[in-house]
Amino acid sequence: MSNKVRLVEVGPRDGLQNEPGSVPSAIKITLVERLADCGLCHIEAASFVSPKWVPQMADGHAILTGIRRQPGVIYSALTPNLKGLEAAIAAGVDEVAVFTAASESFCRRNINCSIDESLARFTPLLAKARQHRLKVRGYVSTALGCPYEGNIAPAAVARVAGALYRIGCMEISLGDTIGTGTPNQACAMLAAVRQEVPITQLAVHFHDTYGQALANIYAVLEQGIRIIDSSVAGLGGCPYAPGASGNVATEDVVYLLNGLGIDTGVDLGRLVDTGRWISQQLGRPNGSKTGRAWKNES
Numbered sequence: 281m282s283n284k285v286r287l288v289e290v291g292p293r294d295g296l297q298n299e300p301g302s303v304p305s306a307i308k309i310t311l312v313e314r315l316a317d318c319g320l321c322h323i324e325a326a327s328f329v330s331p332k333w334v335p336q337m338a339d340g341h342a343i344l345t346g347i348r349r350q351p352g353v354i355y356s357a358l359t360p361n362l363k364g365l366e367a368a369i370a371a372g373v374d375e376v377a378v379f380t381a382a383s384e385s386f387c388r389r390n391i392n393c394s395i396d397e398s399l400a401r402f403t404p405l406l407a408k409a410r411q412h413r414l415k416v417r418g419y420v421s422t423a424l425g426c427p428y429e430g431n432i433a434p435a436a437v438a439r440v441a442g443a444l445y446r447i448g449c450m451e452i453s454l455g456d457t458i459g460t461g462t463p464n465q466a467c468a469m470l471a472a473v474r475q476e477v478p479i480t481q482l483a484v485h486f487h488d489t490y491g492q493a494l495a496n497i498y499a500v501l502e503q504g505i506r507i508i509d510s511s512v513a514g515l516g517g518c519p520y521a522p523g524a525s526g527n528v529a530t531e532d533v534v535y536l537l538n539g540l541g542i543d544t545g546v547d548l549g550r551l552v553d554t555g556r557w558i559s560q561q562l563g564r565p566n567g568s569k570t571g572r573a574w575k576n577e578s
């Protein structure tokens with residue numbers, strides 16, 4: 281295996297968008313800063329979506345303008361439409377992400393339009409992002425199963441991923457939104473998607489509802505994936521995917537990659553401390569097995 285993997289830390293966005301209570305902006309800011317101090321180079325810090333849909337993310341401007349920025353770190357945000365992009369630019373975002381799905385039902389529940397309508401909506405957003413020299417990532421949710429439609433055919437995922445790539449998304453992140461996928465499914469899905477998008481431009485974004493995320497990551501690493509999304513302390517879930525648990529925990533992914541001799545540039549001890557801290561702030565159990573087991577002297 282090539283020995284470099286890029287981690288995209290989505291805890292401050294995917295993690296906190298699903299918290300039942302409102303998390304103070306000061307805590308979110310401290311979280312983003314601490315994650316950067318751990319050596320994470322790409323942090324999805326905010327989301328510029330409708331506050332009526334996801335009130336937990338209403339303070340994106342305060343987060344992006346409030347953080348102490350570290351050179352070399354990308355601070356990105358979700359932007360579902362032009363309005364979101366304009367707000368993200370005003371807040372000084374480094375990179376943005378659009379999001380759609382491989383299943384019609386999930387797409388409609390999450391962003392209130394069909395898949396094709398979402399792609400049409402992204403086209404002017406991509407043009408504007410280009411004017412501002414901003415890279416745009418594209419997410420495909422429900423890549424390994426949908427809470428409303430069940431199994432999703434790999435060809436459906438490939439169609440949407442290919443469309444996002446062709447309209448100008450520089451990287452496509454494949455989301456197992458409800459965390460039901462298994463390694464064989466993940467590899468079959470990836471085999472279809474890589475016909476449409478070069479493997480170097482693909483990321484995986486696996487939730488861990490059924491405890492399969494690390495196995496799926498290992499399987500797709502063997503297929504050549506080198507960009508992995510994860511969330512400190514396994515925070516997260518999608519408000520429009522009932523029952524789905526958090527993302528795979530960043531601590532567990534770093535532990536796995538360290539064991540494989542793959543470099544992430546992340547200080548695992550510091551990351552564990554950050555995961556314990558945010559879990560305490562939120563009053564929830566730490567979702568990282570490594571975070572729970574880690575002894576400071578190890």
Ligand SMILES: CC(C)(COP(=O)([O-])OP(=O)([O-])OC[C@H]1O[C@@H](n2cnc3c(N)ncnc32)[C@H](O)[C@@H]1OP(=O)([O-])[O-])[C@@H](O)C(=O)NCCC(=O)NCCSC(=O)C[C@@](C)(O)CC(=O)[O-]
Binds near residue numbers: 333365367391419
């Ligand atoms: C896409 C919309 C906006 C369509 O929502 P809509 O209701 O169809 O939009 P609209 O254009 O009719 O606007 C309705 C209201 O929202 C406002 N509005 C409209 N856009 C914005 C904006 N950007 N920022 C702030 N406000 C906005 C707009 O101004 C208007 O306000 P009003 O006139 O009623 O006062 C809505 O459905 C939405 O915000 N959805 C976001 C849902 C979401 O954030 N889901 C979680 C993130 S995705 C995810 O977690 C999956 C992922 C990425 O992690 C991968 C995986 O795990 O699968």
